[in-house]
Amino acid sequence: MGQDTARTGRKPRADGLRNREKLLSAAREVFSAGGPEASLEAVAKRAGVGIGTLYRHFPTREALFQAVYMREADQMVSMAESLGGLPPEEALRTWMRGFIGMVATKKGMLSALAPALDSDCPTFADAADRMRATAGLLLDRGREEGVFRSDISPEEMLRVFVGVCYTRDIEGWRDTVTRMLDIFIDGMTCLPDGR
Amino acid sequence: MGQDTARTGRKPRADGLRNREKLLSAAREVFSAGGPEASLEAVAKRAGVGIGTLYRHFPTREALFQAVYMREADQMVSMAESLGGLPPEEALRTWMRGFIGMVATKKGMLSALAPALDSDCPTFADAADRMRATAGLLLDRGREEGVFRSDISPEEMLRVFVGVCYTRDIEGWRDTVTRMLDIFIDGMTCLPDGR
DNA sequence: CTTTATACGGAGGGTGCCTCCGTTTATCAA
DNA sequence: TTGATAAACGGAGGCACCCTCCGTATAAAG
Incomplete structure (x- = not known):
């Protein structure tokens, strides 16, 4: 997401931040239930978000874990x-x-x-x-x-x-x-x- | 393989045993090179054997590891x-x-x-x-x-x-x-x- | 209200898993 | 030898997941 937010000095988009949060809490739930190798598509689905959005926010599985x-x-x-x-x-x-x-x-x-x-x-x-x-x-x-x-x-x-x-x-x-x-x-x- | 070998008293088939060995040494090589999550299809290929044969001999990845x-x-x-x-x-x-x-x-x-x-x-x-x-x-x-x-x-x-x-x-x-x-x-x- | 930077979504290509079943072949008995 | 038959083969195919790419949508700035 905001890879250039800093460069152009624009405020980060509200929907971006919202989705990030949705993804994080969805991930928390899904990983708790299904263990750490649960599918990322399940996380996206649970968050009510496209898989592409998940990958834009967290380019790797580990990045998501760590977050x-x-x-x-x-x-x-x-x-x-x-x-x-x-x-x-x-x-x-x-x-x-x-x-x-x-x-x-x-x-x-x-x-x-x-x-x-x-x-x-x-x-x-x-x-x-x-x-x-x-x-x-x-x-x-x-x-x-x-x-x-x-x-x-x-x-x-x-x-x-x-x-x-x-x-x-x-x-x-x-x-x-x-x-x-x-x-x-x-x-x-x-x-x-x-x- | 020999799920009924014992029942009918037949000698185990030579090709079965041969393939088992080929799979084991292929697995050894592939897992050494590519780590434990290397693809089972790669193992089968390396052994010069169909994927079905691999699964008949070793029903799960773990079974293969352990062998x-x-x-x-x-x-x-x-x-x-x-x-x-x-x-x-x-x-x-x-x-x-x-x-x-x-x-x-x-x-x-x-x-x-x-x-x-x-x-x-x-x-x-x-x-x-x-x-x-x-x-x-x-x-x-x-x-x-x-x-x-x-x-x-x-x-x-x-x-x-x-x-x-x-x-x-x-x-x-x-x-x-x-x-x-x-x-x-x-x-x-x-x-x-x-x- | 336009412009434009950002972000969205999901189709699609790729890979790997595993099952299923028609085909092949090794063993055995006659 | 030769058939009969148990045993084993192989790979197509269905499924799930991974990740990328790009046309579309929309929030911020002016």
């Missing part, structure tokens, strides 16, 4: 900010649980997050950066106090979170995944006696 | 057996490295392994069982000696291995993944002082 779940990424960021009071390890574990909870409801999120970590599209690379920065903050705080080992980067930690969460679709998914990541964090902590 | 990578699963099993001499923790870490090495070359393997863990098709559930049993063996040995904690099942550990490996396609993938899983195993070990 849909950007909000969630922001929630993760602001949640981390509210964790400032806790001791680092507890903060990280709490954040990790929040992450899992987020994934638990929004099944499409992983499909958005994983590629977002590599994305070079500026808009979304930005969201990914905020996530990375957030994770980095939690890690650094712990490192300063000598709680976490230092041979792991924020990005790597995020990738592990994402990877372990991929294991979906089993009874007791949430408990299992939480336990697994708790074990991982155990491994990340330096013990008082030097490890 | 292709069954061999690799067996290698993992027999590798574990050769690790009997090592102390449990070292054995597990070595096996884990072997696992990563396997995934590093056969990119399609993950797509086979993950669903195989849930599969109810008897033939392949069997391969998955052997993997589970193997992992269980490594774990149990360690538990007896009080090296590993006991709140993790073989299956869960495998799922973590698989999940973390999903993080592909980055510079230094192999080192990163190895480091991450080493950290996970650190978390799995009980420290002498009680944790």
